[in-house]
Amino acid sequence: MAPNFFQQKPKPAPKGSAAIPGRELPSRPWIEKYRPKHMNDISSQEEVVAVLQKTLESQNYDLKLPHLLFYGPPGTGKTSTILALAKELYGPDMIRDRVLELNASDERGIDVIRAKVKNFAKVTVSHSVNGWPCPPYKIIILDEADSMTTDAQSALRRTMETYSKSTRFCLICNYISRIIEPLASRCAKFRFKPLDTASTTSRIEHICQNEGVNAPRETVETLVRLADGDMRRSIMLLQSAFRLHKTNVITKEVIWEIAGVVPEPVIDGLLAAWHSRDVAKMELAVERVVRLGYSGTQLLDQLQDRIITDDHLSSIQKSKISISIAEMDKALVDGADEQLQLLRLFVTAY
Numbered sequence: 001m002a003p004n005f006f007q008q009k010p011k012p013a014p015k016g017s018a019a020i021p022g023r024e025l026p027s028r029p030w031i032e033k034y035r036p037k038h039m040n041d042i043s044s045q046e047e048v049v050a051v052l053q054k055t056l057e058s059q060n061y062d063l064k065l066p067h068l069l070f071y072g073p074p075g076t077g078k079t080s081t082i083l084a085l086a087k088e089l090y091g092p093d094m095i096r097d098r099v100l101e102l103n104a105s106d107e108r109g110i111d112v113i114r115a116k117v118k119n120f121a122k123v124t125v126s127h128s129v130n131g132w133p134c135p136p137y138k139i140i141i142l143d144e145a146d147s148m149t150t151d152a153q154s155a156l157r158r159t160m161e162t163y164s165k166s167t168r169f170c171l172i173c174n175y176i177s178r179i180i181e182p183l184a185s186r187c188a189k190f191r192f193k194p195l196d197t198a199s200t201t202s203r204i205e206h207i208c209q210n211e212g213v214n215a216p217r218e219t220v221e222t223l224v225r226l227a228d229g230d231m232r233r234s235i236m237l238l239q240s241a242f243r244l245h246k247t248n249v250i251t252k253e254v255i256w257e258i259a260g261v262v263p264e265p266v267i268d269g270l271l272a273a274w275h276s277r278d279v280a281k282m283e284l285a286v287e288r289v290v291r292l293g294y295s296g297t298q299l300l301d302q303l304q305d306r307i308i309t310d311d312h313l314s315s316i317q318k319s320k321i322s323i324s325i326a327e328m329d330k331a332l333v334d335g336a337d338e339q340l341q342l343l344r345l346f347v348t349a350y
Ligand SMILES: Nc1ncnc2c1ncn2[C@@H]1O[C@H](COP(=O)(O)OP(=O)(O)OP(=O)(O)O)[C@@H](O)[C@H]1O
Pocket: 001, 002, 003, 030, 031, 032, 034, 035, 036, 041, 042, 043, 044, 045, 072, 073, 074, 075, 076, 077, 078, 079, 080, 081, 173, 174, 192, 195, 203, 231, 232, 235
């Protein structure tokens, strides 16, 4: 997921709209409102921030910044970090001219790399603008670089070298193994780890306080647990819950509902049918759960958690079931029928 951060500013409200009683201005997404503005605001990625700040402290502009490769799971601060870094380098006004962002929604075949990147990269820039000292190079951010074709990545190797005097590249991806080695080896690599519980909790509590959200401790705990290190997900869930329940207390059940989590009794019912080894019962239970409309992958996630901690199953059984769950996951991604796949899992894996 890569928001185009040059379009962050909310559109100004039409004149007079605020004055119309009962008509509220659309609220700005909290993931943008609470995007860290400075490198010091980035939580939980201390090593990455420390190394980048050290790099920036260097006196020699040419040596200051190598090509960068940020990788790690979604919602851990990769885009926010490069944005904050660019702001520190260029000041708030120069970013538009000095930073080019291309993400997966842009066409990024070999031709685009050749044309767009080269056009932007070949214009050299000066050392200071309006008194703000800035490095004599631009930054090109290639978000979701792991979705670029191998050919496009290969084409990028030469471009990176040719324009390295006037340009620095920052590649961002979730899966570093999908970046070809010659490209990865040209960059300084930074791993972003899933956010720890304490950082996510304090950030969520800060947002709750700022926005007047009535969320008890167990709701915050639920949010943090469901997000599983993805800060974007926890903030999105919180804002969705707040939109629905404004002044009321936001309970953990509301969060479950919004997150599409399958309620425990439903999972219990499925597992009971499974343990009975009665195919008719299994079929009935599967049909019921599919009719409730929960996502198959979410269901698999929760089943996996329950099975792994089930003391009645041996390690061998757990391994076999995990393999079947992995196969079902792949089948669902490929577009298989959820009901049939669930039934297959239940009748074969035990
Ligand atoms: N380390 C962090 N510190 C503070 N806030 C964070 C952090 N990581 C993520 N966030 C919050 O989550 C939102 C999304 O973060 P960001 O866009 O930087 O994630 P990302 O790592 O680029 O994810 P993706 O891989 O999906 O592009 C930010 O706007 C911010 O509100």
